Amino acid sequence: MTGLALDAASVAPIRRGTRPRRYRIGWLLPPAIVVAGFFGYPLVLVILQSFTAQDGSFGLSVWAQVLSSPEFGRAVWQTVLLALGSTVGCVLLGGFLALVVAFVPFPGATVLARLVDTVLAFPSFLIALAFTFLYGGAGVFGTAGFLYSPWGVLLAEITFYTPFVMRPALAAFSQVPSAQLDVAASLGARPGRVLWRVVLPEALPSLASGACLVLLLTMNEFGIVLFLGAKGVSTLPMLVYGKGIVTFDFPSASVVAVVNVVLSLVLYAVYRRVVGRGGRRAAVDAA
Structure with a gap:
C-alpha cells in the first residue's frame, strides 16, 4: 500500500505539469494560425509568384x-545610397540635437x-507635403530642381527619421551619472574630452540601435519617394510599385519584393542583435 501511494504521489506532479503545457499550446495555437494566415500565406504566394513566369x-x-x-x-544602388546617407545624417543631426x-x-x-515624441507618430508623406510647400515650384523658396532630385529625397528622409535616433540618444544622455561628469571636470578634463570619453560611450548602444532602425526604415521608405516624384530616383519599393501597379508585371514585382523582404529581415536581425547587446541603453522606447 505504501509503495502504491508513493507511485501515485510521484505521478501526480507529472500530470499536473503536463496540463499547463497543454493549456499553453492551446492558447498559442490561435495566434499562430492568425499570423500564418495573414502574414505567412501571402508571403508564400509572393515567393511562388516570383518563380512563375507570365x-x-x-x-x-x-x-x-x-x-x-x-x-x-x-x-538597389540608389536604395542603399539613400538609406546609408539618411542614416548618417540622422545619427549626426539626432545625436547633436540630443x-x-x-x-x-x-x-x-x-x-x-x-515634440520629438509627437513627430514619431506622423506619417512620412506629411514631410514630403511640407517640403513641397517650402521648396516646390510654387513654394516659399521655389527651388524645384532641388526638391525633385535625390538630394531632396535625402533631406526629407533625414528630417523625418532624425527623431528615431534623437529619442533613444536623449534617453541615454539623461541616464549618464552626473557624478562622472563632475569627477571628469574636477580632474581638469576639457568638455570635448568629457564628451568623447564619458558621454558618448554611454550613448553608443542607443545611437547604434537608432542607426540600425533608421537604416531599416529608409530601406523600405515608399511614401516620401512617391509623393516627391523625384526624377531619376528608383528605389526597391518604387520598383515593386512600378512593376506591380503600373505595368502589371507581377512575377517581376514579386522578385523585387522578395529581395526587399530578405534585406529587411537581415537588417532587422542586426537591429535586434544591437539592441540585445546594448541592453537597456539601446532601447528605442526608453523613457
Whole structure:
C-alpha cells in the first residue's frame, strides 16, 4: 500500500505539469494560425509568384531576368545610397540635437523633447507635403530642381527619421551619472574630452540601435519617394510599385519584393542583435 501511494504521489506532479503545457499550446495555437494566415500565406504566394513566369512556366527565368536587368541594379544602388546617407545624417543631426537638449539648459527643452515624441507618430508623406510647400515650384523658396532630385529625397528622409535616433540618444544622455561628469571636470578634463570619453560611450548602444532602425526604415521608405516624384530616383519599393501597379508585371514585382523582404529581415536581425547587446541603453522606447 505504501509503495502504491508513493507511485501515485510521484505521478501526480507529472500530470499536473503536463496540463499547463497543454493549456499553453492551446492558447498559442490561435495566434499562430492568425499570423500564418495573414502574414505567412501571402508571403508564400509572393515567393511562388516570383518563380512563375507570365506564360505559367515555373522556374528561375524571372529571377534571372530581373537580377540581370540594369533597372534592378540601379534601384538597389540608389536604395542603399539613400538609406546609408539618411542614416548618417540622422545619427549626426539626432545625436547633436540630443546633446543640446540633454546638457544645454534652455527654456522649452522639455517641450522640444515631447515634440520629438509627437513627430514619431506622423506619417512620412506629411514631410514630403511640407517640403513641397517650402521648396516646390510654387513654394516659399521655389527651388524645384532641388526638391525633385535625390538630394531632396535625402533631406526629407533625414528630417523625418532624425527623431528615431534623437529619442533613444536623449534617453541615454539623461541616464549618464552626473557624478562622472563632475569627477571628469574636477580632474581638469576639457568638455570635448568629457564628451568623447564619458558621454558618448554611454550613448553608443542607443545611437547604434537608432542607426540600425533608421537604416531599416529608409530601406523600405515608399511614401516620401512617391509623393516627391523625384526624377531619376528608383528605389526597391518604387520598383515593386512600378512593376506591380503600373505595368502589371507581377512575377517581376514579386522578385523585387522578395529581395526587399530578405534585406529587411537581415537588417532587422542586426537591429535586434544591437539592441540585445546594448541592453537597456539601446532601447528605442526608453523613457
